[in-house]
Amino acid sequence: MVKVAVVQTDPAIGEIGRNIALIEDTLETIARSGAKLAVFPECALTGYMYGSLEEALGVAEPVPGPSARRIAAATERLGVYAVVGMLEREGHRCFNTALLAGPRGIEAVYRKTHTLCLGVDRFTTPGDIPYRVHNLPFGRIGILICYDLRFPEAARALSLERAQAILLPTNWPVSSRVQPDVLTRARAAENRVFVLAADRVGSERGARFLGRSQIVDPTGTVVQEAGQTNPEVLLAEVDLAEADRKHVVLQPGVHEMDLEGDRRPDLYGTLIAGAAAPVT
Helix, strand or coil: CEEEEEEEECCCCCCHHHHHHHHHHHHHHHHHHCCCEEECCCCCCCCCCCCCHHHHHHHCECCCCHHHHHHHHHHHHHCCEEEEEEEEEECCEEEEEEEEEECCEEEEEEECCCCCCCHHHHCCCCCCCCCCEEEECCEEEEECCHHHHHCHHHHHHHHHCCCCEEEEECCCECCCCHHHHHHHHHHHHHHCCEEEEECECCEECCEEECCCCEEECCCCCEEEECCCCCCEEEEEEECHHHHHCCEEEEECCCEEEECCCCCCHHHCHHHCCCCCCCCC
């Protein structure tokens, strides 16, 4: 068993010092609770509703960089792992990134692979890092960001790489109720993995965010859900090894499901063959 934390915050756009201090203070509280893993929202370090690439690049940082090192210093000192959303700068490109830091410092980054016409994603470069599973002392995690969850192939790729939990920093706008109502539960159940979704609350430049951060278990059951208004920290003891049980036996020989063994990849070729010609 491991105690995990899903952190729902209200970051201030462009106020890196304020936001990182909040992240550090929250990590202190989480560590005192005994939690070993925390996930913060998408762009928790920077805010999200930027109006141009130039503005976004003004707050984006390389990894490693000052903010990444500061977060890593906190996770090293506290002995916890954290996934924190930020904007990453590489030359003239900006990525919507999740930083993974832990007791050994900066562990990895994940760059959002599916971007859409909303907020800073209008100006970010789609991620170029393959979906990877990270082996932590207490289990195996994969990372997606927000809109990535609408594409089942991304979660399935992590599941096939033996992820036990998918960590999802997100900024769901209020129009995206389908995400906590359906998609977090579906991705958890269809892959039999935990989904830890950390959303933000509040308003930013006219955009209002949904909240409703969640911890979802491999059956698709919501273990905990935050409200829609205030910052919160969800804490739960989970057994990540539950996600290794893909063959579910409800009644031997009568009602069984094997979510890996029953797959038919021989028939899934269109998933990688490219889009069909448009219908005219």
